Structures are given as C-alpha cells and as structure tokens.
Amino acid sequence: MDSKIVNLRSKLEVYKAVSGGGNFSNCPVREVIQGVSGKWSSLLMMALAEQPYRFGELRRLVPDISQRMLTQTLYDLQRDGYVHREVFPTKPPSVEYSLTDLGHSMFGALHQLILWAELNHDAVRGARADFDAAQG
Amino acid sequence: MDSKIVNLRSKLEVYKAVSGGGNFSNCPVREVIQGVSGKWSSLLMMALAEQPYRFGELRRLVPDISQRMLTQTLYDLQRDGYVHREVFPTKPPSVEYSLTDLGHSMFGALHQLILWAELNHDAVRGARADFDAAQG
DNA sequence: TAGTGCTGGTCTCTTTTTGAGACCACCACT
DNA sequence: AGTGGTGGTCTCAAAAAGAGACCAGCACTA
Structure with missing residues (x-):
C-alpha cells in the first residue's frame, strides 16, 4: 500500500x-x-484541452453526442467555471468554447486518469471478458 | 501551458x-x-480504497444511494476488474467487497482528481454562484 | 413459540435523464 | 429561388435511476 x-x-x-x-x-x-462524472464531460474536457473548438466542431469531433447533450454539457462545464464561451459577431454568429484557467487546472488532474486508461484499457477489457465468460 | x-x-x-x-x-x-464516470462509481472506489466493506456497511456509508444502484454499481466495478466480491458462509451470509490490484492502481489515478476536488471545490462553488447570479 | 431484526439482495412502479429528430432565423453563395 | 452552414430549442420516445415492497434463512428475545 x-x-x-x-x-x-x-x-x-x-x-x-x-x-x-x-x-x-x-x-x-x-x-x-x-x-466531471457526466457521460460527456470528460470527453469534452479532453477535446478542449487540446485547443478551443466551436460548437459544430465539437459535434463533429464527438459524433455520437446529441446536439441537446452537447449544449447542456457545455452549459454545465461553463457554469462550474471550467469552460469559457465566447460569441463572435460573424454572420452567422459563431461560438467558441475554450478552457478557463480552472479548467486547465482540473484537466491536469483528470489527465492522470486518462493516462491510466490509455495504459490499462486492455486490462479492463480483459477483466470484463473473463467476468462475462465466467458468469454468463 | x-x-x-x-x-x-x-x-x-x-x-x-x-x-x-x-x-x-x-x-x-x-x-x-x-x-468510472457513473454517479456512484468514484464514491464507492473512495470508500473501498480506504478498506474493504460489506454491502450493508457501504449502504450506511453512502446513505443516499439506493440498494438497487449499490448492487448494480458494485457489479459493474467487479465486472471491470476493480472490485473483488467475497461471500462468507456466516448466518446470514455476509458479502465483502474490496479493491483488486487493478482497482488500487486505478484509484491511484482517480486520487489525483479527488485531491484536486478537495483543494478547489470552493472555487467551483464560487464559479457556480457567480454564473447563476449573472444568468439568472 | 411467536415476534423482531439483520443479512444481501430482487422486483415493480414512478420519476428523472437521455437520445432522436424536427424545427427555427439569419445570412452567404450559387 | 434554392441550398447550405451557423448554434441552438422543442417535442416525444427510450433508457436509466430512485422509492419502496418483498424474500428466505437464521438468531435472539419475550
């Protein structure tokens, strides 16, 4: 220990x-x-840690998120102070989402978990397969 | 950066x-x-990282979890190889849940996020309050 | 001996959350 | 005049979660 x-x-x-x-x-x-534990929160944090993205870019980056949940998750992340939302007066208006300092700070910690997942996802998949084989 | x-x-x-x-x-x-992103997963990982617990102990430790979700979350954590479930032939039978090596390893990474949350939960609460005050 | 409690669950029903997809106004470009 | 891209919202169906009843088996108590 x-x-x-x-x-x-x-x-x-x-x-x-x-x-x-x-x-x-x-x-x-x-x-x-x-x-942070929402289904989409950590994924969007990962994306925005890479670089700022616009709404439509995020939607294309995470194709299996519904527009509704993308809106709502970004709203929640913004509310918690992790994400900054900025509207640019283009025609049509475009909206850019980026991490705040607090968001970058939180991502530093989340990053450890992501790195662990990268290294161990095959072990987890193996455990899952063994369990399913044993239990039916 | x-x-x-x-x-x-x-x-x-x-x-x-x-x-x-x-x-x-x-x-x-x-x-x-x-x-790991389930509503209860990280909380149960926290508890079990402290020490092994029995079903009823966990239920008392996390009073607002339903028995149904406790069963299911423990099942999922066991399936992913993080948690070991052991039945003791007492009367009535008791069941102990503990972290596996993989579970301890994963918790090491999750721990970083927990520490961050400890240090910054007031900043998050502040951001939330500011946002709500501004937006209504 | 009948009643009560504790064990770790499962089953059903209701409420909340999520997903799928239509719809919107606005403007540029063709 | 039609098409496409912008960032959403609205409605309805499906999935997930919460609340609480129920269960068998044994110990302890009255």
Whole structure:
C-alpha cells in the first residue's frame, strides 16, 4: 500500500468526522466529482484541452453526442467555471468554447486518469471478458 | 501551458488519426472513463480504497444511494476488474467487497482528481454562484 | 413459540435523464 | 429561388435511476 492511499485514508476519516453521521453524504468532493462524472464531460474536457473548438466542431469531433447533450454539457462545464464561451459577431454568429484557467487546472488532474486508461484499457477489457465468460 | 497538456495534445492527434474519421468515436479511453464516470462509481472506489466493506456497511456509508444502484454499481466495478466480491458462509451470509490490484492502481489515478476536488471545490462553488447570479 | 431484526439482495412502479429528430432565423453563395 | 452552414430549442420516445415492497434463512428475545 503506497503513501497516497494511506494519506487518503486519513482524509476520509476527516470527512466522516465532519459530516457527523459517519458517512459520505456531505462530502464536498462529491459535487465536484459529479460535475466531471457526466457521460460527456470528460470527453469534452479532453477535446478542449487540446485547443478551443466551436460548437459544430465539437459535434463533429464527438459524433455520437446529441446536439441537446452537447449544449447542456457545455452549459454545465461553463457554469462550474471550467469552460469559457465566447460569441463572435460573424454572420452567422459563431461560438467558441475554450478552457478557463480552472479548467486547465482540473484537466491536469483528470489527465492522470486518462493516462491510466490509455495504459490499462486492455486490462479492463480483459477483466470484463473473463467476468462475462465466467458468469454468463 | 505545461508539458502534460502538450503531451496529451499529441496523444489526441494519434486517436484522431487512428479512428480514421478524425473524431473520438473509437477512442479506447472512453469506455474505461465511462466505467468510472457513473454517479456512484468514484464514491464507492473512495470508500473501498480506504478498506474493504460489506454491502450493508457501504449502504450506511453512502446513505443516499439506493440498494438497487449499490448492487448494480458494485457489479459493474467487479465486472471491470476493480472490485473483488467475497461471500462468507456466516448466518446470514455476509458479502465483502474490496479493491483488486487493478482497482488500487486505478484509484491511484482517480486520487489525483479527488485531491484536486478537495483543494478547489470552493472555487467551483464560487464559479457556480457567480454564473447563476449573472444568468439568472 | 411467536415476534423482531439483520443479512444481501430482487422486483415493480414512478420519476428523472437521455437520445432522436424536427424545427427555427439569419445570412452567404450559387 | 434554392441550398447550405451557423448554434441552438422543442417535442416525444427510450433508457436509466430512485422509492419502496418483498424474500428466505437464521438468531435472539419475550
């Protein structure tokens, strides 16, 4: 067990103590994590970390997102301060989305998870296949 | 812009090249991230990184999860190889959930995001409040 | 001996979230 | 005059999640 995990263990104790009931219901980390935990949030963060994109470009970049969810996810990311939305007065008007400083900062952490996923996605797929084979 | 982000930029170029259509639809990272992106997944990973827990303990630890979603999320985490499920022949039988090696490894990466959330949740809340105040 | 509680779930029903696709105004270009 | 691209919104259907009843089996208690 490495030091990070030991460190977290003590953090968890703190949460449980603070929340009073010995549970996670008031954990302030939850709302932040849930903001990133949407189906499309991390994917859009990945795209915008690369460079700013316009609405239509994002739609083409992530073809299986519905226009409705693209609108809504970008709105939520903007609301949480990760994404900046700028309208340019072209004809027709174009809208550019980019990461804020807070967004770049958050992406630095999210990036670790993405790197892990890159390295281990075959292990996860393997586990999934084994499990399905064993359980039916 | 730090080196991590520059590094990722090149990674993204690779994905777009590989997928053929210049988009994210085949990105292998997506399925891994989505496995962690469930509403309850990261919370249960946090709990189990602390120590193994039994079903009822987890339910008490996360009081606002329904029994149905607790069952299902644990099942999914087990299927992806992050969680080990062990039944003890007590009366009545008890079931213990713990992280596998893969689960601990993944949590190491998720941990970065959790630490970020700890440090920045007030900034996110502030952004949210500002946005709501401005937009109505 | 009957009642109560705890175990880890499943089943059904309702509510919320998401997806699919039509529709919109505006303007440029052909 | 028709077509296409802009960034959306609106409606309706499908999928996912939440709420809560129910279950068998055994221990403990009254």
